[in-house]
Amino acid sequence: MRGKLVAVIGDENTCTGFLLAGVGETNKGKSNFFVVDAETPKSAIEESFVKFMEDENVAVVVINQIVLLTRSDISWTPTDRQTSSCSVEIPSKDKPYDPTNDSILQRAMKMFSADELR
Numbered sequence: 001m002r003g004k005l006v007a008v009i010g011d012e013n014t015c016t017g018f019l020l021a022g023v024g025e026t027n028k029g030k031s032n033f034f035v036v037d038a039e040t041p042k043s044a045i046e047e048s049f050v051k052f053m054e055d056e057n058v059a060v061v062v063i064n065q066i067v068l069l070t071r072s073d074i075s076w077t078p079t080d081r082q083t084s085s086c087s088v089e090i091p092s093k094d095k096p097y098d099p100t101n102d103s104i105l106q107r108a109m110k111m112f113s114a115d116e117l118r
Helices: 014-020 042-054 065-070 101-108
Strands: 003-009 033-035 059-063 086-088
Touching: 003 014, 003 042, 014 033, 014 059, 033 042, 042 059, 059 065, 065 086, 086 101
Parallel strands: 003 033, 003 059, 059 086
Antiparallel strands: none
């Protein structure tokens, strides 16, 4: 996985934090981050998500949980030639983490019985 990028879709604070941490990459007019605000159309978010997931240089797409909820109906199917990209949702500064909307946590909870979770 050497040389793979982390892409970020999120609010300005999230993207800025990741860029300051050194995650940012701009090459030939393409960047690995997309800033979302209240004015950003859903279609632009979907287009950005699909673009990152299909980019062979991107290994992980980090997306704010609140943004993920706005694009939850994206139908995206990986092609045979694709590497294994994954998406990870994180909380944003303005919206607290909501475990009931965390798809990864929900899948993990299904693996355990109620007794094991106590």
